[in-house]
Amino acid sequence: MKKSYLEMTQSELQQELEAVKKEYNSLKEQGLNIDMSRGKPGADQLDISDGMLKALEGSDFKCENGLDVRNYGILDGIPEAKKLFADLLEVEPENIIVGGNSSLSMMFDYVSQCMYSGAGFEPWSKQGTVKFLCPVPGYDRHFAICEFFGIEMINIPMTNEGPDMDAIEEAIKDTAVKGMFCVPKYSNPQGITFSAETVKRIANLNVSEDFRIIWDNAYCVHDLTDTTDELLNIFSVLPERNKNMVIEVASTSKISYPGAGVACLASSVENIKAILKRLTIQSISYDKVNMLRHVKFFKNLDGIKAHMQLHAKILKPKFDAVIETLNSDLAGLGIAEWNEPNGGYFISLDVTGGSATRVGVLCKDAGVTLTNVGATFPYGKDPSDSNIRIAPTFPTPAVLSQAVKVLTTAVRLACLENLVK
Amino acid sequence: MKKSYLEMTQSELQQELEAVKKEYNSLKEQGLNIDMSRGKPGADQLDISDGMLKALEGSDFKCENGLDVRNYGILDGIPEAKKLFADLLEVEPENIIVGGNSSLSMMFDYVSQCMYSGAGFEPWSKQGTVKFLCPVPGYDRHFAICEFFGIEMINIPMTNEGPDMDAIEEAIKDTAVKGMFCVPKYSNPQGITFSAETVKRIANLNVSEDFRIIWDNAYCVHDLTDTTDELLNIFSVLPERNKNMVIEVASTSKISYPGAGVACLASSVENIKAILKRLTIQSISYDKVNMLRHVKFFKNLDGIKAHMQLHAKILKPKFDAVIETLNSDLAGLGIAEWNEPNGGYFISLDVTGGSATRVGVLCKDAGVTLTNVGATFPYGKDPSDSNIRIAPTFPTPAVLSQAVKVLTTAVRLACLENLVK
Numbered sequence: 001m002k003k004s005y006l007e008m009t010q011s012e013l014q015q016e017l018e019a020v021k022k023e024y025n026s027l028k029e030q031g032l033n034i035d036m037s038r039g040k041p042g043a044d045q046l047d048i049s050d051g052m053l054k055a056l057e058g059s060d061f062k063c064e065n066g067l068d069v070r071n072y073g074i075l076d077g078i079p080e081a082k083k084l085f086a087d088l089l090e091v092e093p094e095n096i097i098v099g100g101n102s103s104l105s106m107m108f109d110y111v112s113q114c115m116y117s118g119a120g121f122e123p124w125s126k127q128g129t130v131k132f133l134c135p136v137p138g139y140d141r142h143f144a145i146c147e148f149f150g151i152e153m154i155n156i157p158m159t160n161e162g163p164d165m166d167a168i169e170e171a172i173k174d175t176a177v178k179g180m181f182c183v184p185k186y187s188n189p190q191g192i193t194f195s196a197e198t199v200k201r202i203a204n205l206n207v208s209e210d211f212r213i214i215w216d217n218a219y220c221v222h223d224l225t226d227t228t229d230e231l232l233n234i235f236s237v238l239p240e241r242n243k244n245m246v247i248e249v250a251s252t253s254k255i256s257y258p259g260a261g262v263a264c265l266a267s268s269v270e271n272i273k274a275i276l277k278r279l280t281i282q283s284i285s286y287d288k289v290n291m292l293r294h295v296k297f298f299k300n301l302d303g304i305k306a307h308m309q310l311h312a313k314i315l316k317p318k319f320d321a322v323i324e325t326l327n328s329d330l331a332g333l334g335i336a337e338w339n340e341p342n343g344g345y346f347i348s349l350d351v352t353g354g355s356a357t358r359v360g361v362l363c364k365d366a367g368v369t370l371t372n373v374g375a376t377f378p379y380g381k382d383p384s385d386s387n388i389r390i391a392p393t394f395p396t397p398a399v400l401s402q403a404v405k406v407l408t409t410a411v412r413l414a415c416l417e418n419l420v421k
Numbered sequence: 422m423k424k425s426y427l428e429m430t431q432s433e434l435q436q437e438l439e440a441v442k443k444e445y446n447s448l449k450e451q452g453l454n455i456d457m458s459r460g461k462p463g464a465d466q467l468d469i470s471d472g473m474l475k476a477l478e479g480s481d482f483k484c485e486n487g488l489d490v491r492n493y494g495i496l497d498g499i500p501e502a503k504k505l506f507a508d509l510l511e512v513e514p515e516n517i518i519v520g521g522n523s524s525l526s527m528m529f530d531y532v533s534q535c536m537y538s539g540a541g542f543e544p545w546s547k548q549g550t551v552k553f554l555c556p557v558p559g560y561d562r563h564f565a566i567c568e569f570f571g572i573e574m575i576n577i578p579m580t581n582e583g584p585d586m587d588a589i590e591e592a593i594k595d596t597a598v599k600g601m602f603c604v605p606k607y608s609n610p611q612g613i614t615f616s617a618e619t620v621k622r623i624a625n626l627n628v629s630e631d632f633r634i635i636w637d638n639a640y641c642v643h644d645l646t647d648t649t650d651e652l653l654n655i656f657s658v659l660p661e662r663n664k665n666m667v668i669e670v671a672s673t674s675k676i677s678y679p680g681a682g683v684a685c686l687a688s689s690v691e692n693i694k695a696i697l698k699r700l701t702i703q704s705i706s707y708d709k710v711n712m713l714r715h716v717k718f719f720k721n722l723d724g725i726k727a728h729m730q731l732h733a734k735i736l737k738p739k740f741d742a743v744i745e746t747l748n749s750d751l752a753g754l755g756i757a758e759w760n761e762p763n764g765g766y767f768i769s770l771d772v773t774g775g776s777a778t779r780v781g782v783l784c785k786d787a788g789v790t791l792t793n794v795g796a797t798f799p800y801g802k803d804p805s806d807s808n809i810r811i812a813p814t815f816p817t818p819a820v821l822s823q824a825v826k827v828l829t830t831a832v833r834l835a836c837l838e839n840l841v842k
Contacts, residue, residue: 071467148699260711281529
């Protein structure tokens with residue numbers, strides 16, 4: 001174990017600073033150009049789904065109810081796709097709408113509907129200020145939706161069990177709070193799975209009938225190891241009074257193709273009806289050929305699970321490369337903390353002393369692009385300037401080791417700059 | 422030529438009524454079950470695009486700018502798809518956003534954006550009552566979008582040259598009028614193509630900067646015969662002050678697959694930027710694999726045009742079957758008028774004496790489902806109860822002849838019921 005920076009004398013710190021500066025400058029001279037900014041699968045992950053493009057060979061294009069998937073019709077998705085996603089999310093097909101390639105669009109469109117048409121009551125926008133709870137750190141695209149619709153965001157700190165439920169129960173006393181975005185399993189960026197206790201407390205929140213939880217289950221089957229996290233099915237514990245509270249979404253973006261997958265939404269029959277009422281004006285149908293292609297390729301939930309093991313095989317060494325370098329370079333220094341997730345797409349790194357922005361700049365200058373520091377917080381503002389999201393999926397393990405070496409050196413340098421008086 | 426009903430004596434009418442009643446009853450006894458309600462391509466039309474499903478075989482999935490279409494990225498469409506649609510709509514690629522499978526969604530989302538975020542100015546919804554001009558008869562899904570957003574609709578009669586421009590120029594004096602939906606080529610349902618003069622007058626309307634024409638060019642290459650209509654490119658005649666007035670959409674729904682095609686939107690660079698600003702919150706990208714599949718299959722505009730001749734070959738006999746039966750059964754009776762379009766998906770039939778609703782009921786009772794009578798007008802209300810939309814594309818020519826026989830008999834019966842005192 002290395003000596004903690006926090007226990008060093010000023011002269012030791014000064015000496016370390018000089019050494020780390022040298023390390024950093026020599027890394028900078030390598031002229032790297034590595035992008036670790038987004039949770040993008042690598043090309044090898046995309047390849048494993050290419051069989052899908054032949055999945056319709058010899059097909060008569062008829063879905064289970066006899067309709068030709070190439071033609072117009074079926075707003076809520078073909079029956080076999082509804083069944084597949086119902087199995088994935090542990091609900092009934094009647095609770096499912098199968099969408100296009102983007103669960104983000106399904107969330108955006110739903111929030112838009114609540115804002116301007118209402119969630120069964122007066123439109124949110126006509127009820128005065130609208131506020132959302134945002135567990136932080138979280139997913140920047142959720143925050144962007146809130147910001148687009150002028151929804152005020154309230155930070156809720158994450159714990160190892162999920163969002164701080166005491167803080168949530170306090171915050172919802174303000175009736176302007178109309179909803180919350182969550183990534184309940186392998187959260188973005190911390191990889192935390194909400195505990196059963198947390199899910200139950202969320203399900204039982206004392207809220208108005210048009211309060212909505214957007215349950216973005218983007219990583220529902222995205223395990224990295226054999227030690228998998230289990231997420232309690234929130235629909236199974238919703239009390240009658242909150243039966244319309246949850247809108248769950250998921251997609252195959254990180255199962256098949258990010259650019260050409262299939263998304264889905266799960267909710268109460270009442271909510272599904274309300275959404276279809278809007279959707280019947282907005283569209284005639286989503287891409288049913290792509291739905292059938294996915295069903296023919298995966299066949300069933302077991303098929304999806306087997307496929308996810310192929311992803312895990314590719315991803316595990318990448319996560320390991322990051323974790324190993326973080327461990328070897330930063331453990332014991334007292335200046336950083338990080339998680340070792342069992343699934344998902346990210347590793348979250350917290351640095352001390354408000355130096356995350358400085359770390360981002362140092363990395364950028366040395367050719368390593370991180371997710372914009374601050375992006376994991378509403379309005380891009382991390383109050384303690386501590387959180388850095390590492391997206392290890394796109395580069396190869398060898399490249400990752402180089403990139404994370406730059407990152408750990410930048411962390412040491414930035415913290416030392418702060419500590420040396 | 423038959424004797425006109427309008428010139429018959431009451432006793433002749435009475436005799437004719439008895440004869441037509443018998444005809445109708447014997448047709449009813451056939452127990453038909455024919456759906457002519459929607460503009461759906463037949464299965465034989467879908468088959469001609471099936472080569473597309475193999476178009477990506479051996480592909481490296483890279484689009485022209487090197488990006489892997491299977492992965493995230495490129496919000497406005499892959500370059501080669503932008504080029505293809507730019508050629509189709511006679512604009513530059515910078516004026517194009519390539520979408521998902523639905524131009525209807527692109528229109529819905531754009532109207533939503535104008536309503537709640539504005540078209541460069543105060544949101545429409547905050548400017549008071551919002552009204553749209555609706556050329557009638559027109560497309561029910563356009564009217565449904567207006568109704569969904571609470572936009573008041575004003576009927577504008579169609580002429581053989583397009584909408585009545587005098588009526589439009591008068592109507593826009595009301596500044597609450599914020600836009601107009603059009604199908605400028607082979608209009609739905611009349612198959613009318615706006616004349617060059619009409620397009621120029623629309624382009625030069627004296628409107629506010631946030632007035633928008635939704636130019637739904639759904640049938641831009643959907644010719645049926647060698648006598649093709651030509652539509653003036655409205656962007657080529659827009660004066661500077663109206664440079665942001667037009668939002669054009671099109672799709673391959675009736676070129677490749679209705680359920681799995683590619684849609685596009687064309688407008689000024691300024692409008693494209695404003696739309697992308699919303700879209701970057703709403704989505705990460707549309708389905709780029711399907712875009713590449715389409716480009717590989719069609720190759721270029723000539724490829725699309727050659728493909729459309731295959732459609733015309735299938736559709737022409739269907740349109741002919743309808744027109745022939747209308748001619749042989751109704752010509753000279755003085756009770757109905759219809760068009761013989763050079764393209765598009767519909768034949769529009771107008772009956773006298775406010776009997777369209779009755780015709781719809783008689784057809785339904787005899788097993789022939791028409792588009793809901795009234796659907797071609799805002800709020801489903803045809804003021805003179807005269808218009809019937811015939812969608813001849815889905816049934817075979819033989820079935821069509823049966824169905825249109827029922828229709829013409831119903832028209833005669835309904836009109837006679839009115840004429841006999």
